[in-house]
Amino acid sequence: MADIFEPRGINKRAGDHRIDGWVGGRADTWSGHYLEAAASRAQADAYQMLADNAHAATIATQLRDKDAATARHEQAAAAGLSLLPLTPGIGMEIHGVDMANATDGQVNVIWDLLMEHKVVFFRDQEHTSREEHMAFAKRFADIGLAYGRQQALGANPDLGKHPEILKLYSDEARPFAAANWHSDVSWSDRPPLGSLLLSRKSPPVGGDTMFADSYAHWNNLAPALKEFLEGRVATHGRASRDEVEHPICRTHPVTGRKALYINPTFTNAIVGMEPADSARLLSELYAKMYSTPEYCCRFRWRDGSVAMWDNRSCQHYAVADFWPHDRFMERVTLLDRNEDNEVPFWIDLLGERHYGRVLTSEEEISTPIGGSTRTIMD
Incomplete structure (x- = not known):
């Protein structure tokens, strides 16, 4: 090839x-x-x-x-914030944020930067309580149970008093949690909009998280391959759950930009291809996607650091290089307030949306997939 x-x-x-x-x-x-x-x-x-x-x-x-960047810095300054881009394409560190007391103007600036830079970062939030963590998340989106949907709760038994907060422990028993490229919960029929992750305990060295630009992954495909992939779907799944199909080329509901929506953790196959051909093409795509440093940024955690990312435009990888130290994170799952935008879709040249579907052992459920299983925490 x-x-x-x-x-x-x-x-x-x-x-x-x-x-x-x-x-x-x-x-x-x-x-x-x-x-x-x-x-x-x-x-x-x-x-x-x-x-x-x-x-x-x-x-x-x-x-x-350059003009747009100048305007963004001026808007941020007017809201009492300062900006430090990690790379030109992905990642923006925002200084001056207090999650417990953010103004409406700051929230608007943060959202705009998230849509443009795919992931934003804050520092010095160690004073933030779990209630304040959730309240800040609600300024941007609905928040769901730990995995966004009620039937997925069995995957994390330590939900405790706050079922909407996913507790992520990395220690001697689980030193390699999330150490693979993925978009959160792409195995769901309604993957969450994004995540708001707060570090409660960071290792003294190592344990960074890498983020990759899914827009760049799509934009830099060879034209013939774009033509081949656009409109196709791939299956996503995890053990003991029905597979779902999502568009390989996903249209972002806010920006309208196209993203390459596959990942080696949850994507199983490209529908309509022979298994060997699908596996080979996915392998080649992954090899290119994750070996291009210009499409990535890397964030160094400290206690109280926060990352907020958009699952529709980026992927991430938790680097497992901090053994024998521990790490403890808490994540709030963000759900789009517009339920029509929750199910991944691709928009064709006529402006029509095309969705995937849920595959069960007995039947195929018609699109749009999803439904009443969505659980919002008020």
């Missing part, structure tokens, strides 16, 4: 002299490659012109991005 990702500078197909998907960098580096292969000076001139145009477009985009 040909490389499933095109070069990061130029996406070029045989017989197609357009340069699309430009993501930055010097045009002459890539154009030189094609100039050497050009059959004539005319072709070389054509390639150079296209490369120059792409470079000019990149500069224009960078200027727009």
Whole structure:
């Protein structure tokens, strides 16, 4: 199979002299490659012109991005916040947040930054009580039981007084919890919007969490592979539960952007492909998705640190390198207030939504999947 990702500078197909998907960098580096292969000076001139145009477009985009970034910093400052981007594409650390006393203006800025940067981080929240943790989450979304849905509670017996808070212990008995790339609960017919994770106890070294940009994963696929995957579904599941099908190309209900919605933890197969072909393609996709550092950020935890992420636009990996130290986190699950947006969907060129379905041993449940099992904590 040909490389499933095109070069990061130029996406070029045989017989197609357009340069699309430009993501930055010097045009002459890539154009030189094609100039050497050009059959004539005319072709070389054509390639150079296209490369120059792409470079000019990149500069224009960078200027727009710079203006937008300036505006974001000004809006944050007006709300009493300061910003520290972890990378240009994903991850924003926000300073000045007090989860127990956040203003409406701060909440609005945080939400906008979450939609743009996929994951945001706060520091110094160790004073936050469980009640304040949940109250802050409710400023953005409904909150559900630990896994979002009532029938999933058996997966975490330590729910205690607060069933809406998932307690995540990593110790001698479970040193590798969540040490794999995943989008939370993609095995559910209604995966949660996101998560609000508070560190109660962090190891002195190690135990970082990595986040990967699912928009970038999709955007940088080779055009032919995008065409092949768009509109297809993949099965997701976990032990003792019915499988669900979700679109491989997922449309974000807020931003309208497309994301690659598969992960090696819960995705089982691409529907409509032979098992061996599906396994090979998924393996190649994962190899590319998680070996591109430009699509990732990494967060170093301290006691009282918080990460808030959007499961629809990013994935994460809890790095298991802190043995023999312990780690204790508490997570609140965020549910979209608009139930129509909870079930993953793909929007076609006509603007129509296409959903997946739940697969049981006896029947296939028609779309849209989900229903009355959604449990909201008031």
